[in-house]
Amino acid sequence: xxxxxxxxxxxxxxxxxxxxxxxxxxxxxxxxxxxxxxxxxxxxxxxxxxxxxxxxxxxxxxxxxxxxxxxxxxxxxxxxxxxxxxxxxxxxxxxxxxxxxxxxxxxxxxxxxxxxxxxxxxxxxxxxxxxxxxxxxxxxxxxxxxxxxxxxxxxxxxxxxxxxxxxxxxxxxxxxxxxxxxxxxxxxxxxxxxxxxxxxxxxxxxxxxxxxxxxxxxxxxxxxxxxxxxxxxxxxxxxxxxxxxxxxxxxxxxxxxxxxxxxxxxxxxxxxxxxxxxxxxxxxxxxxxxxxxxxxxxxxxxxxxxxxxxxxxxxxxxxxxxxxxxxxxxxxxxxxxxxxxxxxxxxxxxxxxxxxxxxxxxxxxxxxxxxxxxxxxxxxxxxxxxxxxxxxxxxxxxxxxxxxxxxxxxxxxxxxxxxxxxxxxxxxxxxxxxxxxxxxxxxxxxxxxxxxxxxxxxxxxxxxxxxxxxxxxxxxxxxxxxxxxxxxxxxxxxxxxxxxxxxxxxxxxxxxxxxxxxxxxxxxxxxxxxxxxxxxxxxxxxxxxxxxxxxx
RNA sequence: UGAGGUAUGGUGUAAUGGUAGCACUACAGAUUUUGGUUCUGCCUGCCCAGGUUCGAAUCCUGGUACCUCAACCA
Numbered sequence: 001x002x003x004x005x006x007x008x009x010x011x012x013x014x015x016x017x018x019x020x021x022x023x024x025x026x027x028x029x030x031x032x033x034x035x036x037x038x039x040x041x042x043x044x045x046x047x048x049x050x051x052x053x054x055x056x057x058x059x060x061x062x063x064x065x066x067x068x069x070x071x072x073x074x075x076x077x078x079x080x081x082x083x084x085x086x087x088x089x090x091x092x093x094x095x096x097x098x099x100x101x102x103x104x105x106x107x108x109x110x111x112x113x114x115x116x117x118x119x120x121x122x123x124x125x126x127x128x129x130x131x132x133x134x135x136x137x138x139x140x141x142x143x144x145x146x147x148x149x150x151x152x153x154x155x156x157x158x159x160x161x162x163x164x165x166x167x168x169x170x171x172x173x174x175x176x177x178x179x180x181x182x183x184x185x186x187x188x189x190x191x192x193x194x195x196x197x198x199x200x201x202x203x204x205x206x207x208x209x210x211x212x213x214x215x216x217x218x219x220x221x222x223x224x225x226x227x228x229x230x231x232x233x234x235x236x237x238x239x240x241x242x243x244x245x246x247x248x249x250x251x252x253x254x255x256x257x258x259x260x261x262x263x264x265x266x267x268x269x270x271x272x273x274x275x276x277x278x279x280x281x282x283x284x285x286x287x288x289x290x291x292x293x294x295x296x297x298x299x300x301x302x303x304x305x306x307x308x309x310x311x312x313x314x315x316x317x318x319x320x321x322x323x324x325x326x327x328x329x330x331x332x333x334x335x336x337x338x339x340x341x342x343x344x345x346x347x348x349x350x351x352x353x354x355x356x357x358x359x360x361x362x363x364x365x366x367x368x369x370x371x372x373x374x375x376x377x378x379x380x381x382x383x384x385x386x387x388x389x390x391x392x393x394x395x396x397x398x399x400x401x402x403x404x405x406x407x408x409x410x411x412x413x414x415x416x417x418x419x420x421x422x423x424x425x426x427x428x429x430x431x432x433x434x435x436x437x438x439x440x441x442x443x444x445x446x447x448x449x450x451x452x453x454x455x456x457x458x459x460x461x462x463x464x465x466x467x468x469x470x471x472x473x474x475x476x477x478x479x480x481x482x483x484x485x486x487x488x489x490x491x492x493x494x495x496x497x498x499x500x501x502x503x504x505x506x507x508x509x510x511x512x513x514x515x516x517x518x519x520x521x522x523x524x525x526x527x528x529x530x531x532x533x534x535x536x537x538x539x540x541x542x543x544x545x546x547x548x549x550x551x552x
Numbered sequence: 553u554g555a556g557g558u559a560u561g562g563u564g565u566a567a568u569g570g571u572a573g574c575a576c577u578a579c580a581g582a583u584u585u586u587g588g589u590u591c592u593g594c595c596u597g598c599c600c601a602g603g604u605u606c607g608a609a610u611c612c613u614g615g616u617a618c619c620u621c622a623a624c625c626a
Contacts, residue, residue: 007566034626069625125624134622136554170624180555182622191624210626234556234621255557257619262563268626310575312565314558317619321563324576334589341586370589401587410585443585454585 009313011049011254015057015225024224027059031085031092032214032228034066035077035198037268038283038290039084041304041325045259048308050227051090062221063092067099068213070197078198080283084291088301094221098213099199101220105208106160108216108246109171109189113152117245118189119145120155121170128170131177132185138178139185145174159192162205166192171206175241183238187211215239218251226251229258230315259311260319264289303332339368341379341412341456347386349432349460352417355383360461363443365413381414382459387433391455394422394430401453403433410454416441 008016018024031050033039039047054061063085067073085092112118121142123131133139147155159169171190179185189212194205215238218226226239233255243250260266265274266289274280274288284292294304307328311320364376387403396404403409408418415437423432441449 009565032626036626066626072625128624129622132622134554137622138554139622167624182555184555185622188624193624207624209624214626230557231620232626237556257558310564314565316558316564318564321576324564327576330588339586369586399587412585414585448585450585453587456586 010315011053011225011227011256011313012056014254015053018224019057027054027057027224028062028093028222029054029059029225029227030062030064030096030218030221030223032064032066032217033081034069034072035074035081036069036072037077037272038080038292040266040268040271040288040290041261041264041294042259042266043084044088044291044304045308045311046227046229047085047088047090048305049256049313051085051092052308053225053227055090059224060093061090062094062096062223064096064217064221065098066210066214066217067097067197067199068207068210070193070195070207073198075198080292087295088291088304096217096221097199098208098217099197101213101217102200102204102208104220105213105216109208109212110153110156112173112189112245113156114149116149116174118171118173119147119152120159121145121172121186122168123170125167132182133177135182141177142172142186145177145186159190160204160206162194164192166194168192173212173242181234181237183211183235184241187238211235211238212242215242215251215253216246216248218253219243219246219249222249223251226253228253228255230255230317231258255315256313257315257318260317261289261322261325262319263322298333299329300332303329306332335370336368339366341365341458343386343388343456343458346389347458348389348392348430350385350387350417350457351432351434352383352385352437353420353434354436357383359383360459361414363413379413380459380462381411382461384460385411385457386460387455387457392419392430392433402455403453408451410441410451411457412454413443414457415439416449416451 015027019027029050031047033043051061053059063082065073065078065081082095109118119142121128121144123142123144128142131140131142155169156171158164159171169192170188172186172188175184175186177185188209190206190208192205193207195207196202197204197207214226232253236253236255239253258266265271271283271288271290275283280288283290284296286293286297288294291304303325307325310324310328311318359382361381363379363381365379366372367375367377391402391409393400393402393404396402396407401409403417403419405419405422408416410416417435417437419433419435421434422430423434425431438449440446
């Protein structure tokens with residue numbers, strides 16, 4: 001046990017060393033989303049690292065919005081991000097915005113010009129691209145590179161004051177156009193954007209780039225450990241360069257491998273596209289891998305926490321099997337999700353021919369079988385029932401344990417019944433099963449008899465129609481053997497590639513119209529309300545569920 | 553042909569010079585009033601080649617593969 005706890009990932013080692021050596025007194029991390037989309041499963045990992053590490057070592061975490069690109073950002077996202085972080089169970093120390101630092105950043109920018117460390121460039125985007133060179137050929141200096149500090153300052157102020165149009169000029173750091181690291185070939189610090197910012201409004205028409213903003217923001221807040229994903233590792237030298245050049249608080253950046261999940265899209269850009277094209281109902285569509293999406297799907301914050309603890313932290317590219325996530329969800333839900341019996345639409349009627357007419361028996365069924373002494377629900381049993389069509393098969397193979405002609409099955413919590421006769425309609429479709437029940441098999445009376453199958457049922461007399469507007473698991477519970485690995489979102493949108501996992505037993509959360517959470521123990525039922533605006537053919541199915549559940 | 557990063561079963565992650573462990577998955581079996589859960593069993597691994605050493609996943613040398621970087625995105 002204790003040895004288990006002693007295993008540290010590389011970030012924990014770094015932090016412990018820094019704490020031990022006195023390099024820092026306590027740690028301060030930050031979670032820096034750009035408010036241009038909703039948080040997804042990948043962010044769950046980042047959240048767990050940035051907040052979790054601080055928590056573990058008695059430090060704090062700032063929530064900082066990286067809002068340096070006004071054309072992509074919006075307060076809708078700012079609010080949604082906060083909500084998701086809270087749902088996940090984390091509390092930030094300070095709520096910060098990169099835009100809070102625009103004035104300071106600008107001051108530093110003028111100072112750099114005065115030091116001859118930056119210049120205004122008149123090249124077009126194309127010229128700049130050409131002159132930047134490639135990974136194995138050096139770049140060429142801009143013809144405007146040697147403007148005097150005075151001229152640069154004058155120009156820069158004119159740019160700031162809006163004398164130029166978008167793209168006309170750009171502000172660059174003067175480093176080295178032949179540098180082997182592409183990031184050092186005179187990186188752009190400011191670009192002109194006559195755009196309305198969600199916080200600073202129209203105050204600025206120039207906006208700083210990520211590289212010129214992030215390190216300084218960390219520094220201003222005195223972030224001790226700035227932890228980000230691997231693709232930023234090539235930026236670290238530049239991060240350090242700005243901090244060193246400006247002589248400000250030395251925050252340090254560390255990188256870990258971002259999370260990828262099999263069969264799952266984890267790109268904000270593509271998720272945004274799904275939303276914008278109306279291919280999903282929104283960012284919180286349960287098919288989406290967003291935190292609000294999986295939340296509607298029934299995932300719990302605890303399950304996500306468990307998952308993040310299991311996947312570990314390293315610098316190797318990580319493609320996690322989504323089955324581990326699902327295992328975590330089941331693990332969590334299995335212990336505490338309430339269970340209700342349910343049949344999906346198009347059920348089969350079962351008539352018990354030897355049941356005393358009009359008789360009703362009530363059963364106390366546990367809300368959670370794992371806790372048989374816990375809360376109960378009352379379920380009425382009568383001589384006319386409905387069962388799920390999938391629980392009956394006329395020409396059943398040997399391995400089919402549910403109801404078949406002349407076969408026996410246990411109705412969950414009640415009697416064993418035997419199927420004696422099929423009733424079919426004109427098309428030959430089975431519409432009713434005439435069965436007999438075995439009175440001696442009533443639970444609690446006499447000897448217990450076992451049969452292979454146990455199925456759900458509802459009493460037609462008491463069945464309550466419950467219209468649900470949430471469908472469930474269409475995406476992640478698709479039969480994985482049917483879809484190619486790395487299923488692209490285009491395939492995702494192709495209904496042919498989706499196979500609903502029928503009978504996959506897992507507790508799930510669904511919501512009815514009034515927003516009440518109802519949990520069923522078998523999923524594979526997908527439900528959508530009649531008013532659904534989704535254009536996706538798979539989802540345009542109206543399903544009314546019948547449930548034996550009777551509130552109080 | 554540049555710079556940076558990473559290599560341990562199918563997937564992910566431990567072992568820091570001393571028997572390659574754990575989890576998920578797959579498979580097999582037991583239990584089961586959910587074909588769930590639980591329990592048991594089981595297959596599969598140190599990128600390659602040299603070297604140092606009594607002993608190497610670990611140290612050294614040389615290869616190889618994969619990822620990231622050439623947005624006025626973050």
